[in-house]
Amino acid sequence: MQLNIPEPSPSYSTDPKLEARQRAKEGNRLMSTPLEDFSAAAVEFAAAIRLDPTDCRYYGSRAACYYRLGQLDLCASDAKQSVQLSPQYVKGFYILGQAQADLGLHAEAANSFSCVVALDADGCGDALERMRESQLACLEKSLGLDRGLCSRALDLANGDIEAAANRLLAGAGLPEQQEQRKPLSPPVRGSYAKTAASAASTSRPVGVLRPRNSQQPQPSANSSCSIDDEDQSAAPKRANCLLRSPPKPLPGATPDNPNNCRSLWVGSVKADVSEAQLRAAFIRYGPVLSLKMVHRSCYAFVNMATPQAAAAARAGLNGQVLGSHKIVVRYQI
Template sequence: MTPSGIKGHQKSQARSTEEEPEWDNEAKRETNGTDTITKRSASLTEKGIKLVQEGQYTQAVSMFTEAIKCDPKDNRFFGNRSYCYYCLEQYPQALADAERSIQLAPDWPKGYFRKGRALMGLKRYSEAEKAMEQVLKLDKDCEEAVTDLCNCKVLQLMDLGLEEMQSVQLLEKFLTVEAVQASLCEPARAGCQDQSVLLQGSPCASLWVGNVTTELTEKHLWDLFQMYGEIESIRVLHDRFCAFVNFRNAIMAARAMEKLNGCCIENTRLVVRYPDRHAQRFLPSPLKTCLPVTQQVGASAGPRRRGPVNGDECYFWRTTGCHFGDKCRYKHIPDQKGKDRKPWQP
């Protein structure tokens, strides 16, 4: 989530000045009266920063690479280049440069911030969480790190199959990912079969299944989902390209969702999540203090749509990809492909 709003992991659509390289003025101060090599590295840095401001990240990488050749012990050059790699969504390179900057300057908070952002891009959220915590140890006033730390926690829970709103609400109550996970396991350890109890802070026993084509029958779904627990009922809605699978308890449903989301069957890739109405009924108020994603798709956006958008455009074509191909009844506009896709969507 933060970097939320951009492909891959998540850059904010309008980057703030705190995210961008900040070393030009400092470099100028340090190079007054110094040798030619140092002056050249400062000149390269200034050119690189100007290119960054113009959005020319590939060219900026070249400038910072040359600056590193002039002075390979300056941590700021590696931090600069890490930022550019991150903007280019080249996350392994961004991580390598961030780690090098930390080796050169262990007390530099920007290095850990770059590392955290790169790890988020790689979807290694638990490691990114630790990096952002280190940023705040060194710079407690870094608001971006506070936001990213919150987003790292939410993304970890969403990886476990929880909805965004559920994740936010549970973190507001339990504070840490570990505490939330423990709370979700408590009903199972207690052998509780009362769904009303299971729903107090844990997922429900029903699942929504998307991308259900006409070739997929109730039997197909029954055979697939029953491997993860006792099913009470299945309802297939071919006219809406979806189905509802109801398990005996929430633990079974959570296990099925974790294993089957993204599963391919009968030439379609299933999308498995909790029904929207469950999140709306039991988790009515998302946390307001963080998560740009919540701000973008929260109460103002309303329930998620699965039918046509903008009149007759295909929702899936604009988000996760449509598996119906030429058979789809809605429009597939080439330059709109993936335009509405969110960072957490498969």
């Protein structure tokens, strides 16, 4: 008697990594023309990631699917994971830059595209143009200046966005920028000048203010200034330099970064660490405005976009192994 045994359905290998490659291959087929079924492809790449979560290409491919589906936050998340797994993964940095630019994160996008240029200068395609576009958008948005001014400052700074921002803030070499600045108000003259002249004619020195009589209440320790009775009606208030309020903390300062510092010194950066690897390590904590490596002396300077990012990078990377050695991260004050 002959039994009709059905043909076994195609199954994937029991080796997780081989099965992950097969699922990724199917995902690539679904992404390609004429199918372009990005939702189904994302499912295949998700299965590949579950089977082998150490391969950066699966995260990069799923990020590309999310980008085509308009899910930019998911795209950026997967792209970040891909470059963390492999700091040399050019495609991951490019997709990350695309998502960040569309999300309006221009400083982060410029940083991601700069990694593409650093890793693949010959085959970076339009990454250089996209990097410059993101830099200009960042300067425009943060400083509120005309794009033409931002472009010229970026050219004079040789593409260094931090140097361009400092140039724009100072107006150095940009005479046309003065038209966008409000003129300073002239100094106020009149009653204050007369008050100062009358004060100079008295026997007591200017700035040392004493109560008119002993019954007048003395200034408390919490006072920031004291005013004579005789001057309260006509003369403007004058601060007593001997009594000052405690200094306020700098905006954005944290207990770990009380000086509001954005510049970091990185030591023990050996020859086996590339600029792209160092940048990729710091970008995990926030946008990197500029980075300079001094290979001969084995150290580097990193300028973060915010004091909070600098504090997070210092806390997260100080003492961590990068390349063959543990790096040292300190504030550059």
